[in-house]
Amino acid sequence: MRTTLEKARQKTNENNIDVLQAIIEKNYDARKGYRKAMMDIQDPELKSFMQQQALVRSSFTTAIDQEIRNLGETPIENGSVTATLHRTWIDIKSRIADNADDIIIEEIIRGEKAKVKEYKGALKNNLLAPETHNLLQSQLKSIKNTLKEVKQL
Known part of the structure; x- marks a missing residue:
């Protein structure tokens, strides 16, 4: 029989x-x-900025992947179908626009804002282990900085 503490740890995990x-x-x-x-x-x-951000997101996925494995689970390995459709929509939109770069930047801003909201929600609404909380807090800070940079572009 498991103790209350063991049950709480399992639920947190x-x-x-x-x-x-x-x-x-x-x-x-x-x-x-x-x-x-x-x-x-x-x-x-x-x-160059986009390339740098792709590398940052790769490092995010690597860190999260390791954290999930440390918790005894196998991480998912792909993004969402919705995002694939969204990228296709941006493609179409940018092909018919006068300035495709502007459209791409607008969509990146929108995406970064959504990620800030998601990270904040995860940090606020969940009982997270300190390691997980710190990891997400650090990544959120980086996303906020990226959002500031993109807005200046």
Whole structure:
């Protein structure tokens, strides 16, 4: 028979896994989005920025992947179908626009704002282990900085 403490730890562990699986999926999507933007964008400086952000998101997924494995679970390995459809929509939109770079930047801002909201929700609404909380807090800070940078572009 398990103690109350053991049950609480198991519940926290399961909750951490659920939160991390959702977040890793979004980071796969972000990484793919930045890679796609890097291919489509014309401005060399923006292209470099997109490449850098794709690498940052790769590091996010690696860290979350390891955290999920440390919790005894196998991480998901792909992004969402919704994000794939969204990238296709951006493709169509940017092909018919006068300035595709502007459309891509607008969509990146929108995506980063959504990620800030998701991370904040995960941190606020869940009982997370300190390691998980610190990991997500650090990534949230990085996403906020990226959002500031993109807005200045």
